[in-house]
Amino acid sequence: MQELFSTLVEEDRPMTLAELAGSDRLADVCDQATVFRLLRRLADHGIVRRLGLHERAAYFTLVVPGKHSDYLICTKCGSIAAVDAPCPVHKLEEEIREKTGFRGLYHELEFFGVCPDCG
Numbered sequence: 001m002q003e004l005f006s007t008l009v010e011e012d013r014p015m016t017l018a019e020l021a022g023s024d025r026l027a028d029v030c031d032q033a034t035v036f037r038l039l040r041r042l043a044d045h046g047i048v049r050r051l052g053l054h055e056r057a058a059y060f061t062l063v064v065p066g067k068h069s070d071y072l073i074c075t076k077c078g079s080i081a082a083v084d085a086p087c088p089v090h091k092l093e094e095e096i097r098e099k100t101g102f103r104g105l106y107h108e109l110e111f112f113g114v115c116p117d118c119g
């Protein structure tokens with residue numbers, strides 16, 4: 001569990017199950033099924049979030065309050081990339097915070113489309 005967590009922190013990007021299972025820290029200590037079970041447990045605790053379309057093209061990313069990315073996901077090949085533009089939602093987030101008194105607000109957006117490679 002600790003190794004899995006460390007890998008996600010160090011890589012600092014969404015990763016697939018295959019990438020995680022094949023990473024330096026994890027390849028020797030657990031198989032893909034074990035990594036998947038651990039990811040599910042982390043997701044149940046709100047530590048990890050699943051991104052993407054379906055099981056085969058799923059990516060896993062750490063949930064870090066106060067730090068977020070918005071993502072661009074290709075519906076054909078399942079590729080995923082962080083959106084390289086100022087986030088349009090932060091002002092709205094401030095407004096919601098003021099109106100509702102919620103603390104620790106965060107969001108992550110997923111934009112779906114067809115990437116240039118699949119285009």
Ligand SMILES: [Zn+2]
Pocket residue numbers: 074075076077078079114115116117118
């Ligand atoms: Zn694509």
Ligand SMILES: [Zn+2]
Pocket residue numbers: 068069070087088089090107108109
């Ligand atoms: Zn955002």
